[in-house]
Amino acid sequence: MSQTIASDSCIHAQFSLTRQAKGREDFVLSVAAKLPSQGVTAIFGQSGSGKTTLLRCIAGLETAPQGYLSVQGDVWQDDRRTLPTYQRPIGYVFQESSLFEHLTAQANIDFALKRSEQRPNAAEYQQIIDLMGIEHVLQRYPAQLSGGERQRVAIARALLIKPRLLLMDEPLASLDSARKQEILPYLAKLRSSLDIPILYVSHSVDEIAQLADHVLVLEQGKVVAQGDISDIFARTDLAQLSGFDMGVVWHGHLQERNEAWHLARIKAPGGSLWVRDGGDAIGAAIRTRILARDVSIALSAGEDSSILNRLPVTISQITPDKDPAMLLLRLISGRDCILARLTKRSVEQLHLYEGLQAWAQIKSVAIMR
Incomplete structure (x- = not known):
């Protein structure tokens, strides 16, 4: 591996291994990826795609004899x-x-710290x-804690050993929906508060939309897509992201609020969106998700609609x-993309075609906190 690759500030991971399985086809991991050394990179894919195996290779828990790994210039x-x-x-x-x-909880943390360099x-x-x-x-025992608290x-224990890289293997998988919603805001704080790269394994589109900056998509042990979350979620050719809940992620800033309506206006490169006011400060960075099922098409900018968000x-x-x-x-829309999921009948009746200028009517916008 060249010194040029080893000396830059990214994470370079290249692993190839075969795991034999009785009675079924062998699993083969063959990955070569260049990951950013900041923010949250989601390693995404369906069960059996190789997400955890890749993470274990990066941690050194899985042996890939022909592997290569460098983290911010240091070859591991x-x-x-x-x-x-x-x-x-x-x-x-x-x-x-x-x-x-x-x-x-305190003693669990202290136990790890005693073994940290x-x-x-x-x-x-x-x-x-x-x-x-x-x-x-901190003074409670694990049995006295909820799943989210545990x-x-x-x-906290993983962060307090001052790692250069934080690996998270589906940390919410064992939690029920209420506990997931409890812990997600804390995970979002990690992205904005700490200068440490995080590799986050998940098969949940909702988790990734809320947390990730960068996405690596795996299928049958191979990388099928990689890039900024906005670019990856805007693609229509990825079966892993298709379905009823597919949609795009927009990044913007809170520009104004209307206290009488209890609404706030988010300004993004693709246009302005009115959303429910969550109390964020003016100028705050806001991440929103627009689901394809919540977008309809109009041929004119009619004002006789209850839908607040209409974009050319x-x-x-x-x-x-x-x-x-x-x-x-x-x-x-501007520099951003929106996906719409329409019936074939609607497309035919409106005579929609590629290149046509129209209006997107967005029925709902979810703020990802």
């Missing part, structure tokens, strides 16, 4: 040497919190405790949907 694995897991400055959060049941100072320690909101549970302690668009692509009665339309 090549054809000459492989750093063992305990020498890799990583934090690893599993599906289960894996706390010691006989130790308090880098100890946080008092200010760094308190920052993580506050970030995860666990000050009030995972927040586990994340150009139809750039019309493609088949999994449902034979439906079509997917890719719409360009």
Whole structure:
């Protein structure tokens, strides 16, 4: 592997391995990826696509003899040497919190810190405790904690060893819906508060839409797509992201609010959107998700509609949907993209075609917090 690759600031991961399976086809992982060394990179795919195997290779828990891994210029694995897991400055959060049941939350954290080469100072320690909101549970035992609290302690423990890379393997998979909603805001804070790259394995589109900056899509052990979340979610050719809940992610800023309507206006490159006012400060960065099923098409900018958000668009692509009665339309609005999921009958009756200028009517916009 060339020195040019090893000296830049990205994460380079190249692994090839074969795992034999009795009674079924062998699983083959063959991945070569260049990942950003900041923000959250989601490793996404269906069950069996190789997400966890890739993460374990990066952690050194899985052996890929021909592998290569460099993190921000430091080579952790090549054809000459492989750093063992305990020498890799990583934090690893599993599906289960894996706390010691006989130790308090505080003692669980302290146990990990005693074995860490880098100890946080008092200010760094308190920052993580506050970030995860666990000050009030530190003296409790794991059995006294909710599932969300246990995972927040586990994340704090992983962060307090001051890793250069945080690996998270479906950390919400074992939680029910209520606990997931409890912990998601804390995970979102990690992205905005800490300068550490996070690799986040998940098969949940909702989690990725809320948390990720960059997405790596795996299928049968191979990379089928990689890029900024806005670009990946705007694609209509990825079966992994298709379905009833497919949609795009827009990044904007809160520009104004109307207290009488309890609404706020989000300004994005593709246009302005009115959303429910969540109390964010003027100028705050806001991430929104627009589902294809919530977008309809009009041929004129009529004002006689209850739909608040109407944007001028150009139809750039019309493609088949999994449902034979439906079509997917890719719409360009400014520098952003919107997806619409319409019946074939509607497309035919409105005489919609690629290149046509029309109006997108957006029935609902979800703020991703």
